[in-house]
Amino acid sequence: MLLFSARLPWEITAAMLADTVEGYKQREQSLISELCQCFDLPMMRDGLVNWVERQHPRKFGNVLKGEIEACQQIAQETGVLVDPIYTLAGWVLASQLSQQERKGGAKVVMLHTGGTLGMFGLAQRYKSYF
Known part of the structure; x- marks a missing residue:
């Protein structure tokens, strides 16, 4: 999903469950980096996901x-x-x-x-x- 979201006109919004926004952003960047390495892709921009805090953490x-x-x-x-x-x-x-x-x-x-x-x-x- 991250691979294509960089090229298509949609946004990804995700509910945070048990970590801080910094933790989620670090994990997001790690996954993007691994994906690009695995498939020999140019590095994509980070911040593809709009992280939203859970209503009742x-x-x-x-x-x-x-x-x-x-x-x-x-x-x-x-x-x-x-x-x-x-x-x-x-x-x-x-x-x-x-x-x-x-x-x-x-x-x-x-x-x-x-x-x-x-x-x-x-x-x-x-x-x-x-």
Whole structure:
């Protein structure tokens, strides 16, 4: 995705989960650098990702009150399974951006690359919700 985003007219916005913006930017630059080295590409500019702080930051693995219920509601209304640790943060951000889309902003696509397996552990911790 980073390879093509440098050449196509779209922006990448990502929800920060458990690190500082500096940590995310360093990791982003490291991944871009590795990609360019691996495929013998010219170095791309950094700062391709617009990092957004999570609405309710927390330490890794903490589930806040109401998040399991929010995940249930999303699943019931859309058929899309989201977990409260990773995917819910992306869903909330994508929902906010899609509200802007309705007012004439850019189209929004949510791409999620992990976290769903964590639902199995959550199902054991919160049995009555699953």
